[in-house]
Amino acid sequence: MSFAQQLKQEIYEARPTERELKIAQAYGLLLFSKNFSKQAISIQTEHEQTARLFCDYIIDLIGIKTSILYSEFEKKNGSTIFTATVEAEEDRVNILRFFGHSSDDVSLRINMQNIQSDKGLNAFITGVYLVCGNITDPKKNYHLEFVTPHMHLCKDLITLISSVLETPKLTQRRSAYIAYLKESEAIEDMMTYMGATSCSLQLMNIKIYKxxxxxxxxxxxxxxxxxxxxxxxxxxxxxxxxxxxxxxxxxxxxxxxxxxxxxxxxxxxxxxxxxxxxxxxxxxxxxxxxxxxxxxxxxxxxxxxxxxxxx
Structure with missing residues (x-):
């Protein structure tokens, strides 16, 4: 298992149990997924538990079961991609309404009504990282990032992170917007904040060795x-x-x-x-x-x- 996979696995295992926090994490997970609109709500990830969490939250919090299509396929390089899609338009509209989004709104912004506390913000950021975050192997380089095709979402995320941690930098890579951290201390703080203390300690040890x-x-x-x-x-x-x-x-x-x-x-x-x-x-x-x-x-x-x- 790569360091990036270890990090997501540790975050997943520390997932919240309180309803308020589950809503916040589910919101981050869905809002920053591949699609979040009336036309499509779907996720695509190499981390199986993240795809299953996407489905579980929709079922547990919103009560939708029958229109979720879950699948997986293997790429040529041997890695597996897991996908989950909400097929029925009526269910997609219900999901948008649950999180306070209009089905006609095409400009995605973070709805703070789904983040009710500091713990809620923590849960939200962990949900976002599970679906669109990535980290470089610290043995090679120090780099943690959040990737989204939506500029406003990326800027909103940077504002939220900067309220509790070091402010990420913003860049654009082709059609994607990236909020990223390159300092090892800032990355350690981010991992600890997301509940991945083992990965944070591992990065510290790698840094000492280097x-x-x-x-x-x-x-x-x-x-x-x-x-x-x-x-x-x-x-x-x-x-x-x-x-x-x-x-x-x-x-x-x-x-x-x-x-x-x-x-x-x-x-x-x-x-x-x-x-x-x-x-x-x-x-x-x-x-x-x-x-x-x-x-x-x-x-x-x-x-x-x-x-x-x-x-």
Whole structure:
């Protein structure tokens, strides 16, 4: 089961039992379904329990039974789509009237008479999410959205959500209007508000894991860069030292530089700090770096004095 399916399943299992709250959730579920008008009232979803809840609410709250057509079909990708449709026009009109909508009203807006309390608002939003909400797998990205083809409904929903939670942003995708959240904290709050505390905790754990992994990667990348930098610098230092030894011999150098040159030649993997600690008279990292620069300058001076080869 995907994370998106887990979330809807947890919301479904926390569905209300009080009539007032059942009405509020049923209203959100039907109003934001595929169709909610005199011409058609229907739902289409990949979550079986949501489709069955659609039917149950119509039967339990409004008393309509015979004209509900329930079906399911499998898509080419293997997923199953569940649909429920109210076939009789008379029943569709009764449903609209039950929720205070005129059968002639084509501009859908949220009727606040169906949301009588803070708990009612909670139930309404969970109903809306069940039918038109979706969430991206938090292992990949943080994104929770509500999708509807009706602009006014989307704006009304944003206004209601903003009264209790962070205000969702609004965008348009082709012919659909989307209210969405992209901040992990806001998504956690939304899931907790909808009663999906297990999914909220799961997202928190995923976020902690991702943060730790990112920190480890940053440290590893930094350490790798430092190792590469050390290796490159050591190679250049060895080249200078070997050139000095070949051109003038080891005794050409003063005692302090000769000791460091021999130590570096024998230990190309050592860091500057380790070189400093290994000297007979320990030096700081800065002191070792200063002596290595002196060796580099000597090598460069010898290279410049080297006679050009005759053609």
């Amino acid at each position: 943060d730790v992994r990112n920190k480890v990667n940053r440290v590893t990348n930094c350490e790798t860069a430092n190792i590469e930098k050390t290796v490159t610098a050591a190679a250049a230092q060895l080249e200078d030292i070997n050139y000095i030894f070949a051109a003038r011999g080891i005794d050409f150098l003063p005692d302090d530089l000769r000791e460091l040159a021999e130590l570096r030649a024998d230990n190309p993997e050592m860091s500057l700090r380790e070189l400093g600690e290994a000297l007979s008279t320990p030096l700081t990292r800065s002191g070792v770096n200063h002596r290595l620069k002196r060796l580099s300058n000597i090598a460069n001076e010898l290279r410049q004095k080297k006679p050009a080869k005759r053609s």
